Amino acid sequence: MVKFFGKSVYKGIAIGPVMVLRKEEQQVKRNKVEDPAGEIARVGQAVEKAKQQLQKLYDKAVVEVGEASAAIFEVHQMMLEDDDYQEAISNLIKTEQVSAEYAVAVTGDNFSEMFAGMDNDYMKARAADVKDISNRLIQCLSGDGENDFNFSEPSIIVADDLSPSETVQMDKEKILAFVTVHGSANSHTSILARMMNIPALIGVPLELDKIKSGTRAVVDGIKGEVIFDPSEAVCEETEQKLEQEKEKMRLLQELKGKENVTLSGKKVNVYANIGGVGDVGYVLENDAGGIGLFRSEFLYLGRDNFPTEEEQLQAYRQVLQTMGEKKVIIRTLDIGADKQVDYFNLGKEDNPALGYRAIRICLKQPDIFKTQLRALFRATVHGNLSIMYPMITSTEEVKKIYEIVEEVKKELEAEQIPFKNPEQGIMIETPAAVMIGDELAQMVDFFSIGTNDLTQYTLAIDRQNEKLDDFYNPHHKAILRMIQMVVDSAHKYGKWAGICGELGADLELTEEFVKMGLDELSVSPSMILPLRKCIRELS
Ligand code: PEP
Ligand code: MG
Numbered sequence: 001m002v003k004f005f006g007k008s009v010y011k012g013i014a015i016g017p018v019m020v021l022r023k024e025e026q027q028v029k030r031n032k033v034e035d036p037a038g039e040i041a042r043v044g045q046a047v048e049k050a051k052q053q054l055q056k057l058y059d060k061a062v063v064e065v066g067e068a069s070a071a072i073f074e075v076h077q078m079m080l081e082d083d084d085y086q087e088a089i090s091n092l093i094k095t096e097q098v099s100a101e102y103a104v105a106v107t108g109d110n111f112s113e114m115f116a117g118m119d120n121d122y123m124k125a126r127a128a129d130v131k132d133i134s135n136r137l138i139q140c141l142s143g144d145g146e147n148d149f150n151f152s153e154p155s156i157i158v159a160d161d162l163s164p165s166e167t168v169q170m171d172k173e174k175i176l177a178f179v180t181v182h183g184s185a186n187s188h189t190s191i192l193a194r195m196m197n198i199p200a201l202i203g204v205p206l207e208l209d210k211i212k213s214g215t216r217a218v219v220d221g222i223k224g225e226v227i228f229d230p231s232e233a234v235c236e237e238t239e240q241k242l243e244q245e246k247e248k249m250r251l252l253q254e255l256k257g258k259e260n261v262t263l264s265g266k267k268v269n270v271y272a273n274i275g276g277v278g279d280v281g282y283v284l285e286n287d288a289g290g291i292g293l294f295r296s297e298f299l300y301l302g303r304d305n306f307p308t309e310e311e312q313l314q315a316y317r318q319v320l321q322t323m324g325e326k327k328v329i330i331r332t333l334d335i336g337a338d339k340q341v342d343y344f345n346l347g348k349e350d351n352p353a354l355g356y357r358a359i360r361i362c363l364k365q366p367d368i369f370k371t372q373l374r375a376l377f378r379a380t381v382h383g384n385l386s387i388m389y390p391m392i393t394s395t396e397e398v399k400k401i402y403e404i405v406e407e408v409k410k411e412l413e414a415e416q417i418p419f420k421n422p423e424q425g426i427m428i429e430t431p432a433a434v435m436i437g438d439e440l441a442q443m444v445d446f447f448s449i450g451t452n453d454l455t456q457y458t459l460a461i462d463r464q465n466e467k468l469d470d471f472y473n474p475h476h477k478a479i480l481r482m483i484q485m486v487v488d489s490a491h492k493y494g495k496w497a498g499i500c501g502e503l504g505a506d507l508e509l510t511e512e513f514v515k516m517g518l519d520e521l522s523v524s525p526s527m528i529l530p531l532r533k534c535i536r537e538l539s
Contacts (some may be wrong), residue, residue, distance in 0.1 A: 001276060002228045004204045007181065007469065009190040010486070010526075011221040012199030013245055014177035015238045018215045018228070019155035020164075020208055026139060028105040029323065032097055039093045039100040044099070046140035047086070051077050051087070053136065058105050063244065072304045075103040076133050085111060085130070085169045101141050108134025116345060128342030129304050156226075158210060162189045163338070165303075171411055172196050172278070172301045177219040186340055186452050186463040186472060195279060197526040203466055224449045243470050252529035256287040262538040269520040270531055271327070273500060277315050282525035290327035292448065292522020293388070293500040294319060296372070297333040300341055307318050307367065312375035320383025327384050329500075330429065330523075332372055334358040353462055358391035373408040374383050377419040386423035388448055393432040398443045427500070429453035437489030447490045448522065451501025455479055472504045486534050487517045498522060 033039050058073035079085065085107065088258065108131055115127035123520045138369040154174045161182040167189050179195050183202035194198035199221035202276050218238045227234055262272045271292030272283040276299065283291060297305050307315075321330050335341055335358025340346055344412075349355040362369035376387055389401055405424070428434055429450030441447065455474045456463040463472065483499070490497035496521030503509065506522035507530065513521065514535065523531055 001231050001234065002117070003225055004206060005225050005229075006201035006204030007185060009185050010194045010198060011199045012177070012219075013241050014156055014196060014199045014219045015230075015242070016155060016176045017155050018158050018211060018213060018217045020213045021157060021166075022375070028099075028101045030102050031099040033099050034097075036093045036097055039098075039103070040090050042141060043086070043137070045108050046104075046137050047080050048409035049140040050133070053140075054080075061328055061511070065351060072129075076129060076136075076304075076409040079129060079133050080125075080137070081465055083272050088158070096292075103446050104134050104137045104141065109135075124345065127345065129158070131342065132304060146168040153378060155213075156219055157206065158206065158211055159182050159218075160420060161339075162200065162499055166362050167192050172198075177201070179204050179217075179219060181208070182466055183344065184464050184466040184472075186195065186502065190522040191273075191452075192275060192523070194502075194505075194524040194526060195273060195275065196284065197282070203469075227514040255529050255532050258532065258536065260289070260535045263534055264539055266514055266538075267272075267406070268514060268518065268535055269498070270528055271498075271500075271520060271522040272318075272525045272528060273522050274525070277330075278319050279525070280319055284322070286525040286528040288326075288525060289530045290329070290384075291319065291323060292327075292329050292498060292520060294328060294330040295334065296330050297335050297339055300333060300335055300344075301433065303413060303461075305343055306371070309371050309378075310377045313378050316375060316385070317382045320385055322488060323383055326383055327386060328427070329388050330376060330379075330438045331388045331390055332359070332376070333371070353456060353464070357364065359397060359401070360390050360391065362389075363397065363404075366404055368449075369385060369404055370408055373405060373489060374412065376422070377408060377412055378417060380420040380422050381418050384427060386446070388425045388427060388446075390427045390450070391429060391453070392426045392440070393430045395436065395439050395443060398426065398440065398501055402443075426445045427453075427458070428497075429501070431458050434485055435451050441489045441493040441495050444495065446495055447486055447497040448465060448484055448500045448520075449483055449497065449501035450497055451479065451483075455503075458482065474501075474506070475509070479503075483513075483518070484516050491517060496520065505531060507531065507534045511538050514538060 027135055031248060054073045054077045088107045089103045092098060092106060093100060108183040112127040113128045114438065115130060116287055118124055148383060152175050158179045159178050162178065175198055177198060178200040181204060183189060185202065190200060190202065199219045201219060201221065201224060204226060211212045215228055216230065218234055220229045259267065261267045269289050270291040272286065272288035273293040274280065274283060274291055275295045299312060316330060322443060334357065335344055336346060337353045338354060348357055370475065376385065379385055392398060406483050423445040425444050425446035425448060426440060427449045427450045428437065451474055452463055455472060457469070458478050459476060461468045461472050487497045496519040499513065504521040505527040510531065521531060
């Protein structure tokens with residue numbers, strides 16, 4: 001029995017087998033080889049293995065997301081078979097007598113640069129694909145299995161760190177808990193864990209090489225500990241705790257259908273935050289009054305090309321139709337910072353959180369923005385949709401957004417495609433937006449405060465930096481005063497204001513939020529009923 005402590009980001013309990021996800025180091029060294037012909041033969045075998053893996057992925061994707069989205073795996077198979085690509089690898093091995101791994105890495109980089117430099121957007125996007133297939137080939141060559149994010153048995157995922165795009169690829173039904181060596185409490189992976197009700201520990205000082213997949217473990221998110229090879233007594237105790245948790249949940253279920261109203265009659269809308277269509281089930285299960293934040297960028301993660309207008313429309317329509325008359329606030333894409341996507345070719349930045357992200361990308365690359373806006377406006381006829389724009393810092397940005405929105409509406413009208421005029425609001429997540437809240441309030445229909453970023457930018461603390469977790473204090477007076485300022489600015493002009501950052505679910509602050517006059521709190525689905533209980537007990 002070995003015990004480790006970490007920081008808990010979702011206080012749940014889990015017991016089960018461990019699945020260790022190791023990230024393969026793709027730093028390939030230049031090694032001289034004696035037998036170039038043998039190396040070329042190894043490339044041939046690796047290509048076959050990679051093709052088989054891609055075929056499996058294709059078959060799975062066809063069933064889960066349909067043929068159009070699965071097609072990328074076919075494209076990858078074709079790229080692997082490309083004569084120019086294979087010839088470049090063989091030539092490098094022959095002429096420079098280097099290992100197959102090195103030749104694949106260099107060829108991958110060269111081809112990817114060549115694609116990235118092309119004028120045509122479609123070809124540009126292939127840069128990420130060629131990198132992807134080259135990494136897959138290197139993994140096959142070095143004998144490492146691929147990181148299989150779809151395990152057969154429900155497991156406790158143990159990893160060095162997890163990116164949001166890795167997390168979204170996993171089958172949520174099969175994850176009992178996350179345990180990671182790195183990661184920060186306010187990262188999107190932690191947010192995902194909370195959203196999915198998955199016990200999660202970060203900052204656990206593990207040596208992954210010493211842990212075998214299949215080992216039994218217990219994760220206690222309340223104590224912040226993970227125990228590998230637990231004794232029978234610990235297992236029994238854990239089973240009992242699981243029962244108690246279930247009982248707590250059962251009591252919360254009794255609050256379903258009840259109003260979010262304080263004892264003195266003040267009503268607060270309690271909505272849910274989601275990342276994709278698949279999360280709507282959690283929203284219904286927990287009886288949310290609506291969706292206060294649909295992080296649409298998750299539609300762009302875990303894939304190799306931009307989601308088309310049709311694909312986006314399908315996702316938005318599904319969420320809207322499932323929610324019926326209830327409000328669904330879809331936030332336009334917030335890519336960048338920790339949500340990196342190769343095919344956006346954003347390039348490396350010294351300060352990504354202060355960099356090219358969210359609305360900045362949309363305003364600089366309006367084609368990407370317009371595709372999303374077209375899908376969103378087309379979706380307006382399928383339910384009660386509001387659109388929300390992230391990372392606003394100025395009134396000029398809002399004006400530019402509206403100009404693009406007008407262009408999109410004109411296009412749709414010309415094409416006789418029906419749409420309705422949705423409510424349009426902004427996220428208040430920069431100190432600049434707080435300070436000019438009175439001006440912004442006159443331009444938009446609502447404010448939703450993104451306390452995760454607002455805290456990061458106000459306290460000058462990178463929310464991804466685990467070393468700063470102790471300094472990241474969203475209860476800081478500066479943040480609370482800012483929230484009050486935002487509510488006051490909104491109300492002065494008859495607009496509503498809510499919180500969709502993680503702080504909205506902080507039950508220690510619920511009373512203060514109600515007193516401040518917040519109209520809405522949008523939280524992880526798992527927090528809807530605990531928040532309802534708290535509101536109903538306030539006098
Ligand atoms: C926030 O910043 O508080 C927010 C809700 O947006 P995200 O966490 O996706 O950046
Ligand atoms: Mg944010």
